[in-house]
Amino acid sequence: MENHTYAVVDLETTGHSPSKGDRIIQIAIVFVKNGAIVKRYATFVNPYRDIPVFIQHLTSISETEVISAPAFEDIAQQVSDMLQGTVFVAHNTDFDLSFLQSEFKRCQVQKWIGKKIDTVELSKILFPSSSSYRLQDIAEELGIALPTAHRADDDAEATAHLLLVALSKLKTLPQETLNLLHRRSFSLRSDISSLIYDALKFVRKKETQNDCGLFRGIPYKPAKMPEISATSRYNYPSIDDDKKELLKKGYSQFEERQAQFSFMDSVWATLHDQSEIIAEVPTGIGKTIGYLLPAAIRSFETGKPVVISTFTNHLVDRIMEDEVERIRKILDVDCSATVMKGKEQYISLGKFEELLQISDESYDETFTIMQILVWLTETTSGDVGELNVSGGGQLFIDRIRKRTNHMAEDELIADYHKKMMDACQHSNLIITNHSMLLTDSFREQKVFHSISGVVIDEAHQFSQTASRLNETVLSYMNWKYVMGQLGSDAEGQLLHKTMKIYNKFSSEGTYMFKRLMESYELFSLAFDEVAGRLASLHNPENKGHLGNRIIFSLDEVNGDEKLFRKMIDLMNVYIGNLDYISKQLESHQQAMSSNELAFMKEWSYWSRELKIKAGEWIEVFLEKQQDRFTVWIEKDKRSLPGSLSIIKSPINISGVVQQFISVLKQENVGIVWTSGTLAINEDERFVARQLGISEDVPLRVFDSPEHFYDKAGIFIVDDMPAIQQVSQFEYIEAVADAVIQTVIATGGRLFVLFTSQDMLRKTYELIIESELLDDYALIAQGVSSGSRMKLLKSFRQFDKSVLFGTNSFWEGVDVPGEALTAVIIVRLPFTSPDEMVFKARAAMLSEMGANPFTELALPEAILRFRQGFGRLIRSSEDRGFFIILDKRIETKSYGKRFLKALPKVPIKKLSLERMVNELEDCYNE
Incomplete structure (x- = not known):
């Protein structure tokens, strides 16, 4: 298609359904030929029907702009003539092309016939690490101008430039990559195969250089080994003026903060003296730079890395991308840093190559393979978290994650995870997550050895990570998925393929197949019997506020141990049969084709997965450790x-x-525990005690800068109903009313934080039903699709938005500036008494003679409350209000402890009506 004309089309419409009367209100076509834009066409279209208010807001197209425009009937033939003989291109052809074809049919104009290119599909393949494929997002990422999104002329222009960028990128890919892409491209939904073929012809003619290596014919970009900087150029800046001069290099508008300097001194002293400290560093001080600067200088001094650990991989990446670069700028030294995550976060090139040999692929699998082939020419980390794939694609990603350190020689050379592990000892800073850091103490081959210090950020989450690492979860759906990989005898499935291979090499194939299926049937029936028994059990204590969710202790399931043992016994018989087949086939590997070997490796992989499941079954149902586990x-x-x-x-x-700390102390390194919330009034060492940190370790609490919270306010709505005195529905009605009025008064940009997913959903549904916030983007965790970070990104993208969140939104999310005007607290964040780990811990405290409420429930809730407040003010320029709807804050004796835990911010107790008036006055100024 290299000499073809591409017609890049965008439509704006009154809605999605032409059959229900929706019509075009603007059409734009940008023509591209020989790598350049050659012509443009754009016009408004009179739909002869009302344009919905939402569409007017979205497109900025008003009824006055289309009133004198032609009807589509008047231009349909002209548009059809322009498109004849072109390749149709759109950012989502399923919408633009199908809508246009429907309108051609309505206007009795011949339907367009030809090839089509969907730039969404093309972008996903060629830019596999992009966070979003919405046109405005991908355009921003690629530096393509898009003055007004959702205007057809601007969208078509941006899509044309996106097509040109994509065509250019295709010609930069290695020939081997293009060959592998072309082979699979005929399964795509648009005619991208022609584009890949054109690029392949171009690359074959022109000898292009690339920095890719080859792993069994697959091009990949090798990871580069960093060099540790050991320099005497820097002594730690013990004088504040020296700190100031250094930090000015990293910030265009540097604000001096005495608390930041003091925190830096504490971190330096701890690392230098190889001691231990707990440091609470609230928002506004500059905590991350405060520990990175002394950590980098300590590494320069010793020639050994300092480990920085935080809670999530997202935070790991943010430190690496934003703050480490700032450190390099401040110190004017190439401070080397390596991100280290668990091995399962990295691609196994060997496993990927095996799966490429299997010819039967779904669309999702084919598409994901194409994304990975492009990504491998770019990634230097091999971190599969960089990929943005579909839900079906995620299943494929899970199959190519690295599971073992036992690899063939060629894979050892190319393995990303091994390269990262090697790079750690050549880095000044190792950035990792709590999970990776904790599990290192149990590894034979330790990653974090010969180091010169450890900084544990978000330390209040360390116990949650430790708990999760020691948790075992049996999921019915996950079990059924693993069982299905081996148990389905449908044609084309793994069992069918394996038995064909077995029959080829063995005379007892029919007998073994029958024996295997009989053992699978018995095992599967026993599993379903247990699942059915557990699914049918009713818990009479299940509280109404849990909604449809039912939780009860396994101790309440009486007399079923024989059933659990029967299931594992039958499972072991089945696993024995799987192993017998595997061993028989192993002796014939030399005679197998590459495709047959790939199936054998798949068979072995899923057999191992099933053995892991068997171990988990014993651990959960048959091991008795009530004193240590629930x-x-x-x-x-x-x-x-x-x-x-x-x-x-x-x-x-x-x-x-404690075991983790003892292993670290054998390294003779300084340990810094830090977070924005580590201490609470009346029980400063609550978190330290949960972590098992010695009472001898000092705890320092640093204060936020003066005037940091000058633009913040706290409102307690005192005419809300008392939670305990009304029905849940009445309370939700009051919450919905308060949210609606607050949103209208502030113009949106609110977080509404819940402690219950059930209450969140019901409040959200009530607000949707009211239609009073139809002009706002309402984003609800657990209702709207997407991860926490995706929901947060959607919230930031709309000027008029409201985010309804539960536990994970109480902390760890940053929305600086005017993007967040208020945080509404629906209920004080006590852990549900029905939460099973909490219940077990409370019971343990009671047995020890302690009060579970004052020793556990209250401190946990106060910490979460402080974290919720921390979402509001992220810089001294931020203005916002913390709105509390739960009357217990003033009616219960413990309410004062919640308020005392917050920074010194003016608190007003007032009615909902008065609060709304104050907000309106504030935001109308």
Whole structure:
């Protein structure tokens, strides 16, 4: 198609359904030929119907702009003539082309016939790490101008430039990559195969150089080994003026903060003296730079890396991308840094190559393979988290994650995870997550050895990570998925393929197939019997506020141990048969084709997965450790048995953390525990005690800068109903009313934080039903699709938005500036008394003679409350209000402890009406 004309089309319409009367209100076509834009066409279209208010807001196209425009009937033939003989291009051809074809049919104009290119499909393949493929997002990422999104002329222009960027990128890919892409491109939904073929012809003619290596014919970009900087150029700046001069290099508008300097001194002293400290560093001080600067200088001094650990991989990446670069700028030295995550976060090139040999692929698998082939020519980390794939593609990603350190020689040379591990010892800073850091103490081959210090950021989450690492989860859906990989004898499935291979090399194939299927049937029936038993159990204590979610302890399931043992016995018989087949086939590997070997490796992989499942079954159902673990069952009565999960979790993890600390101390390194929330009034060492940190370790609390919260306010709405005195529905009605009025008064940009997913959903649905916030983007965790970070990105993208969140939105998300005007607290964030780990810990405290409320429930809630407030003000320029709807803050004696835990911010107790008036006055100024 290299000499073809591409017609890049964009439509704006009154809605999505031409059959229901929706019409075009603007059409634009940009013509591209020989790598350049050659012509443009754009016009408004009179739809002869009302344009919905939402569409007017979205497109900025008003009824006055289309009133004198032609009807589509008047231009349909002209548009059709322009498109004849062109390649149709759109950012989502399923919408633009199908809508246009419907309108051609309505206007009795011949339908367009030809090839089509969907730039969404093309972008996903060629830019596989992009965070979003919405036109405005991908355009911004690629530096393509898009003055007004959702205007057809601007959108078509941006899409044309996106097409040109994509065509250019195709010609830069290695020939081997293009060959592998072209082979699969005929399964795509648009005619991208022609573009790849054109690029392949271009690359074959022109000898292009690239920096890719080859792994079994697959081009990949090798990871580069960093060099550790050991320099005497820098002594730690002990004088504040020296710190000031250094930090000015990293910030265009540097604000001096005495608390930041003091924190830096504490970190330096701890690392230098190889001691230990707990440091609470609230928002506004500059905590991350405060520990990175002394950590980097300590590494320069010793020639050994300092480890920085934080809670999530997202935070790991943010430190690496933003703050490490700032450190390099401040110190004017190439401070080397390596991100280290768990091995399962990295691609196994060997596993990927094996799966390429298997010819039967779904669309999702083919598409994901194409994304990975392009990504491998770019990534230097091999971190599969960089990929943005579909839900079906995620299943494929899970199959190519690295699972073992035992690899063939050629894979050892190319393996990204191994390269990252090697790079750690050549880096000044190792940035990792709590999970990776904790599990290192149990590894034979340690990653974090020969280091010169450890900084544990978001330290209040360390216990949660330790608990999760020691947790076992049996999910019905996950079990069924693994069983299905081996148990389905349908044609084309793994079992069918394996038995064909077995028959080729063995005379007992029919007998073994029958024996295997009989053992699978018995094992599967026993599994379903257990699942059915657990799914049918009713918990009479299930509280109404849990909604459809049912939780009860495994201890309440009496007399079923024989059933659990029967299931594992039958499972072991089945696994024995799987192993017999595997061993028989192993002796014939030399005679197998590459395709047959790939199936054998798949068979071995899923057999191992099933053995892991067997171990988990014994651990959860048959090992008795009630004093150390609690085991419970969760299910949703709307989806049984699919929603069934059995979870085994430790009650107390301080011993795990103490073991981790003792291993670290053998390295003779300084340990800094830090977070924005580590201490609470009346129990400063609550978090330290949960972590098992010695009472001898000093705890320092640093204060936020003066005037940091000058633009913040706290409102307690005192005419809300008392939670305990009204029905849940009445309280939700009051919450919905308060949210609606607050949103209208502020213009949106609010977080509404809940402690219950059920209450969140019901409040959200009530607000949707009211239609009073139809002009706002309402984003609800657990209702709107997407991860926490995706929901947050959607919230930031709309000027008029409201985000409804539960536990994970109380902390760890930053929305600086005017993007967040208020945080509404629906209920004080106490852990539900029905939460099983909490219940077990409370019972343990009671047995020890302690009060579970004052020793556990209240401190946890106050910490979460402080974290919720921390979402509001992220810089001294931020203005916002913290709105509390729960009357217990003033009616209960413990309410004062919540307020005392917050920074010194003016508190007003007032009615909802008065608060709304004050907000309106504030935002109308």
